[in-house]
Amino acid sequence: MLNVAxxxxxxxxxxxxxxRGKLGFLTDVLPNEIETNIANVLNGxxxxxxxxxxxxxxxxxxxxxxxxxxxxxxxxxxxxAAQMIEFELFIDDKFVYSQESDGLIVATPTGSTAYxxxxxxxxxxxxxxAVVLVPMYxxxxxxxxxxxxxxxxxxxxxxxxxxxxxQLSCDGEVKYTAVAGDEFLVTKKSVPLxxxxxxxxxxxxxxxxxxxxxxRLPRADD
Numbered sequence: 001m002l003n004v005a006x007x008x009x010x011x012x013x014x015x016x017x018x019x020r021g022k023l024g025f026l027t028d029v030l031p032n033e034i035e036t037n038i039a040n041v042l043n044g045x046x047x048x049x050x051x052x053x054x055x056x057x058x059x060x061x062x063x064x065x066x067x068x069x070x071x072x073x074x075x076x077x078x079x080x081a082a083q084m085i086e087f088e089l090f091i092d093d094k095f096v097y098s099q100e101s102d103g104l105i106v107a108t109p110t111g112s113t114a115y116x117x118x119x120x121x122x123x124x125x126x127x128x129x130a131v132v133l134v135p136m137y138x139x140x141x142x143x144x145x146x147x148x149x150x151x152x153x154x155x156x157x158x159x160x161x162x163x164x165x166x167q168l169s170c171d172g173e174v175k176y177t178a179v180a181g182d183e184f185l186v187t188k189k190s191v192p193l194x195x196x197x198x199x200x201x202x203x204x205x206x207x208x209x210x211x212x213x214x215x216r217l218p219r220a221d222d
Contacts, residue, residue, distance in 0.1 A: 026110070077169065104156065
């Protein structure tokens with residue numbers, strides 16, 4: 001689903017997700033409901049939700065490399081080395097902090113229920129125009145996730161630590177191996193993904209079923 005979304009979002013082709021047994025926040029339709037839900041879609045009984053993606057550019061000196069898009073998250077991490085990495089974070093060209101950690105997750109609202117959630121990030125409603133930055137095992141107790149405007153430009157600068165070659169991944173796929181001084185620019189993609197939902201879809205119901213939230217309490221008039 002993630003790979004398909006990145007390639008067809010620019011063509012504005014709506015997508016409907018079929019769940020095949022995993023957590024699947026993007027896949028509403030269960031296998032035993034395929035016929036009913038597909039029939040509803042073909043009859044025009046559905047809703048369309050727009051989910052934005054992230055664009056990533058790597059900069060080394062004066063050279064720039066377009067690394068593609070991510071629907072869930074962009075992650076700077078140590079790669080194969082079990083060591084902390086150092087980097088600087090800038091938002092809209094304003095310095096935020098330098099950090100020594102296992103990396104940083106830059107997640108969309110869609111990705112807030114994926115890797116970022118496992119790392120202690122907040123759940124964001126998919127309609128929010130926001131991005132969450134989630135540190136991974138930072139060497140500072142005061143370091144916490146930050147939610148920022150979705151139209152911000154995020155810049156990560158890899159620190160001069162020559163023994164490590166951090167990697168950058170988009171939706172779990174390694175896209176680039178960095179060296180000291182490399183920069184990554186993360187921005188909102190101009191064209192969103194159009195996600196089709198079956199009738200009566202509810203984000204909160206999805207959270208209840210997929211995250212094990214409690215159901216409504218019994219009432220006297222039940």
